[in-house]
Amino acid sequence: MKVIERPVLKKTGYKDIKREVFNRIRKNEWPPGTLLPGEVELAAEFGCARATVNRAMQELSDDGIIDRKRKGGSRVNLAPVRQVTFEIPLVRAEVEGKGATYKYELLYNKTDIAPIWLQDQLSLSAYSRVQHLRCIHFADGKPYQYEDRWINHSVVPLASEFDFSTISPNEWLISEVPYTNAEVRFSAISAEKYVATALEVNVGDPIFRAERTTWLSDEPVTFVSLYFAKGYEMVAKY
Amino acid sequence: MKVIERPVLKKTGYKDIKREVFNRIRKNEWPPGTLLPGEVELAAEFGCARATVNRAMQELSDDGIIDRKRKGGSRVNLAPVRQVTFEIPLVRAEVEGKGATYKYELLYNKTDIAPIWLQDQLSLSAYSRVQHLRCIHFADGKPYQYEDRWINHSVVPLASEFDFSTISPNEWLISEVPYTNAEVRFSAISAEKYVATALEVNVGDPIFRAERTTWLSDEPVTFVSLYFAKGYEMVAKY
DNA sequence: AAGTGGTCTAGACCACGAC
DNA sequence: TCGTGGTCTAGACCACTTC
Structure with a gap:
């Protein structure tokens, strides 16, 4: 009997974490104002190093989705600051x-x-x-x-x-x-x-x-x- | 006699590297089109880990200043794609x-x-x-x-x-x-x-x-x- | 004072793509 | 093919801020 080959399971990268966290926010699992789990906790959940979680969260912060503070932790932004980016070509x-x-x-x-x-x-x-x-x-x-x-x-x-x-x-x-x-x-x-x-x-x-x-x-x-x-x-x- | 206190010499962080590289580009030391030194080389020059250089260069790439390619190395962008960002408030x-x-x-x-x-x-x-x-x-x-x-x-x-x-x-x-x-x-x-x-x-x-x-x-x-x-x-x- | 994110390191493996 | 950037790790120290 033949065994179906599966693609090798990819390790969770920072992009996966970013997507997953964003999805939970969008699905209102973590509504605006929520205090998110700390980096260590998330790292444990996703089974990866803290640095990987850190990168994902940094980007979410850059994107204006969450707000991060030392000691204060990461929170889902109440008023998502939508920003539009235009390219200015010649x-x-x-x-x-x-x-x-x-x-x-x-x-x-x-x-x-x-x-x-x-x-x-x-x-x-x-x-x-x-x-x-x-x-x-x-x-x-x-x-x-x-x-x-x-x-x-x-x-x-x-x-x-x-x-x-x-x-x-x-x-x-x-x-x-x-x-x-x-x-x-x-x-x-x-x-x-x-x-x-x-x-x-x-x-x-x-x-x-x-x-x-x-x-x-x-x-x-x-x-x-x-x-x-x-x-x-x-x-x-x- | 009183000794003037100096602030402790800060280690070179990714921001320092980013600024330094950007300055060299702006001063035309590395004009548009130039192939920049590899990450390993820069890490040696700045006396830091490659990851630190990597972060600096990534951001320069995000900012549209340089263009990076695996194996191809990093080049100063010929036509800097200027982009404007607007915040869209309520x-x-x-x-x-x-x-x-x-x-x-x-x-x-x-x-x-x-x-x-x-x-x-x-x-x-x-x-x-x-x-x-x-x-x-x-x-x-x-x-x-x-x-x-x-x-x-x-x-x-x-x-x-x-x-x-x-x-x-x-x-x-x-x-x-x-x-x-x-x-x-x-x-x-x-x-x-x-x-x-x-x-x-x-x-x-x-x-x-x-x-x-x-x-x-x-x-x-x-x-x-x-x-x-x-x-x-x-x-x-x- | 203590907890959380910010950053650095040294080493590693991988994937793309120029050659 | 093989060099370069892309990413991950495990551990460490630091700085900001809230408690």
Whole structure:
């Protein structure tokens, strides 16, 4: 008589523990507020080392599912802090990712003293020299995104010499000043004349706008306003 | 003579390693594309166990700074995939967090057969019963967010019995059906009459809208459109 | 003061994937 | 094939916090 072969029983890894704990939480076996068993106890239950349990619980904590405190133990979060994560691709990558042809065009490029509002925005000293660029990104020949950017020359002096007629400031900056900190603000605005013209929409049409300020360890690098074409949607799953 | 006390020299932890490696990358000592030293080598350099280096490098990988492959080693990412993370709080918490007084009002509440477009949106079978709610959230007495929600009764039948006149469907659902999957879409739209009236803005004004579809393991739970008051901004740092 | 999570170690085995 | 990262272990010490 033939013995049915079974796949070898896999050892419980941290992922298994993470899934199992999460399931118990989701099934309300451990409702919000519950004090979970300690790491030692869980390790005993799952028959593994404490370090393995620790990793699983750490990740659940990172994911905002549970809250951990020394001595206090781990508790199921009362108000799960849902967080959405968006990837911020290069415009070019975004356009090409949709299967469209990307085109870029420089509209304006001038270096001068920073206007007052920008000094405020970037905490610049008076008379700082900044480069002002305006450009537009196309998808299949149609305007996709209008970009209005200011670059701080005291941090990125090389910008003055670079030819932005073929490479967009976005792309150049990423290669030149990688790993910056940034703040983004998304909002809905009404298209004013200049933007409306560039994006080929009517004045007053609703526009999805992203404003981003970027620093290289406390030094302001650039401020950019991105105006998206009509119908643009920013999507995320979580 | 008094001896200056120094803090005891701390051992190098995974955070130190992470910071150090990141600094070398940022200083272009290890430019994008560089093949980094292996974990064993780094462990030797930092005088610690491989596991410690491993944790540091894992996090750098999670952060999108480096790319790791078995046998291939770790490389500095060419195109750093920047990602922004937003927290999605309860409206109430959001309003109160701004120091404003929160108020909620139910405008509409009716249960019926799902309209065709919703059947599509949620992959519902025909004749599914859904509850349609409209409500508005105030901050200091001013309209803050208008909510238009549909709840799938076959997943959350209890919704039909619940009194939404004081507790918003948002809050009730989170307590009732926690840890769901969701997809959000943000866009800028033009206020049509009904929304404009509710938010006390002019018809045609630009509105920041979030649409969210929620599932409880493949079962569609709810679809909601959130319309934010004029001037609303969604902010994130990264 | 004591219990819980945070972190490190030294060693081990495994699995992927470049060669 | 075989080097690299992925993961686990058993034990240890430490630091934070609540009691």
